[in-house]
Structures are given as structure tokens and as C-alpha cells.
Amino acid sequence: MVTSIDGRLHPGHFTSAAAGVSAEVLAGHYEDVASRLAADGWIVGRKTMSELASGTERSIATLPIAMREPHIADRNGRPLAVAIDPSGRIHYGHDNIGGDHAVAVLGHQVSDTYLAELREDGVSYIFAGPSGDDLPGAMAQLAYFFGVQKLLLEGGGTINGVFLRHRLINEFSTLISPALDGRAGAPSIIDYRGAIDESPGAGQALRLMGCEILEGGTVWLRHSVEDAAGHNDMPVT
Numbered sequence: 301m302v303t304s305i306d307g308r309l310h311p312g313h314f315t316s317a318a319a320g321v322s323a324e325v326l327a328g329h330y331e332d333v334a335s336r337l338a339a340d341g342w343i344v345g346r347k348t349m350s351e352l353a354s355g356t357e358r359s360i361a362t363l364p365i366a367m368r369e370p371h372i373a374d375r376n377g378r379p380l381a382v383a384i385d386p387s388g389r390i391h392y393g394h395d396n397i398g399g400d401h402a403v404a405v406l407g408h409q410v411s412d413t414y415l416a417e418l419r420e421d422g423v424s425y426i427f428a429g430p431s432g433d434d435l436p437g438a439m440a441q442l443a444y445f446f447g448v449q450k451l452l453l454e455g456g457g458t459i460n461g462v463f464l465r466h467r468l469i470n471e472f473s474t475l476i477s478p479a480l481d482g483r484a485g486a487p488s489i490i491d492y493r494g495a496i497d498e499s500p501g502a503g504q505a506l507r508l509m510g511c512e513i514l515e516g517g518t519v520w521l522r523h524s525v526e527d528a529a530g531h532n533d534m535p536v537t
């Protein structure tokens with residue numbers, strides 16, 4: 301994730317680059333660092349993927365699809381572009397996002413018409429249980445069907461918060477831009493929307509693994525996630 305020094309999510313609200321610092325160089329760190337992490341693909345929430353996908357809704361005639369079973373299309377060796385989209389709101393129009401093979405993680409409630417649209421686009425899909433919130437199960441399926449071992453969770457803050465709550469994050473890679481957002485209540489890069497007294501990171505601890513200063517003054521932090529001292533590994537419900 302890229303963030304301001306106050307931990308905010310939306311680069312469009314950050315202060316400008318200082319004199320002599322290239323805004324393009326700052327913006328370019330995100331993809332450069334993603335390549336250095338050498339993952340099998342990336343995962344985003346429904347809202348973030350909606351900003352990236354360019355398809356439109358289509359009404360495709362289909363016979364009833366009785367079972368909610370995974371559909372694995374032609375990945376053709378490409379990295380994965382995974383969207384957590386329980387209600388099936390994203391329209392892809394292609395089998396890829398920026399060249400990476402699109403995979404939808406859905407809930408059982410999506411319509412047959414929507415599944416037919418994904419098949420026509422060449423998009424793969426799997427199911428995360430009836431309401432699409434069984435994320436540990438979804439990650440196990442991605443490993444099983446696609447053989448992936450490392451995926452980059454690339455936001456937004458909502459889906460990052462849910463992954464943290466489910467203990468599905470084993471490392472944080474954070475690019476701190478030399479910038480401020482400054483708005484009270486602006487979304488942050490981890491924004492768990494649970495009960496006010498709930499701590500999504502309970503039982504977990506971060507350990508600093510790396511710190512690098514990149515061109516233009518961005519600081520790249522890497523933290524591993526481990527069980528907090530004295531924590532016994534209770535499953536998340």
C-alpha cells in the first residue's frame with residue numbers, strides 16, 4: 301500500500317510533491333515495489349477493482365446453472381488479478397486487468413446471468429461460501445486451483461481490514477509518501493468496519509524487517525506479522 305505520513309488511503313488528497321521531487325517518480329514506486337516482491341498476482345476489494353475494470357453489465361441468456369462450482373478459465377501463465385466481490389458487481393469485459401488474468405471471488409447469491417457474463421469474458425471465478433465472506437476458504441482455493449503461493453493484497457482499506465481480521469496477512473509492505481492528507485476521518489490503508497470495541501489485529505504483532513529510502517523521499521517499510529507474545533492461536537470465527 302502507498303500512504304501519506306498520516307496513514308491515509310487516497311493519493312488524490314495528498315499534498316503535492318516538493319520542489320525538485322518528481323510526482324511521476326513518487327507514483328511509480330508502487331508498481332516498482334510490486335515487481336520486486338515477485339508475487340503470483342494481486343488481490344483487491346470490490347471497490348478498487350471497479351475502478352480498474354472496464355466492462356459493462358450485459359444480460360446473457362443462459363440455462364440455469366444449478367451448482368455454484370468454481371470455473372477456471374484459461375490463465376495462460378499470467379499473474380492473477382483477484383477481486384473479492386461477494387455480490388458480483390464488477391463487469392470485466394475482458395479476461396484480464398492490465399494483462400493479469402481476472403479471478404472473481406463470489407458469494408453463492410450471484411445470478412446465473414452474471415456467471416454467464418464472466419464465462420463469456422473468460423474470467424475465472426471461485427466461491428467464498430454462501431455470502432462470499434469465507435476468505436480463508438477462498439485463499440485455499442486460489443492455492444489449489446492456480447498453484448499460487450504469494451499474492452499481494454493491494455487494498456483498499458476495507459478489504460485490508462477484513463484480511464487482517466482473518467489473519468490472512470503475513471507481511472506488510474508500506475510505501476510512505478512524503479505527503480499529508482490531513483482530513484479528519486479520511487479512510488486509512490487499514491479500515492476494519494467492525495464493532496467499535498473490536499481489534500482486527502488482536503493476537504498479532506508486527507516486526508520490522510526492512511526500511512529503504514526510495515527516490516524522492518518515499519520510505520518503504522516491510523513488517524512481518526507474527527503471533528503476539530503469549531497468544532494461543534485461536535481460530536477466527
Ligand SMILES: NC(=O)c1ccc[n+]([C@@H]2O[C@H](COP(=O)([O-])OP(=O)(O)OC[C@H]3O[C@@H](n4cnc5c(N)ncnc54)[C@H](OP(=O)(O)O)[C@@H]3O)[C@@H](O)[C@H]2O)c1
Pocket residue numbers: 301302303308309310311344345346347348349351384385386387389432433454455456457458459460462487489491
Ligand atoms: N493507497 C493505496 O495504495 C490504494 C490501494 C488500493 C486502493 N486504493 C483506493 O482505495 C479505494 C477503495 O477502498 P475501499 O476501502 O473503499 O474499498 P475496497 O476495500 O476496495 O472494497 C470494499 C468492498 O469489498 C467488498 N467486500 C468483500 N468482502 C468483504 C467483507 N468480508 N467485508 C466487507 N467488504 C467486503 C465489499 O463490496 P460490496 O460493497 O459489493 O459488498 C466492499 O464494499 C479506492 O478509491 C482506491 O483507489 C488505494
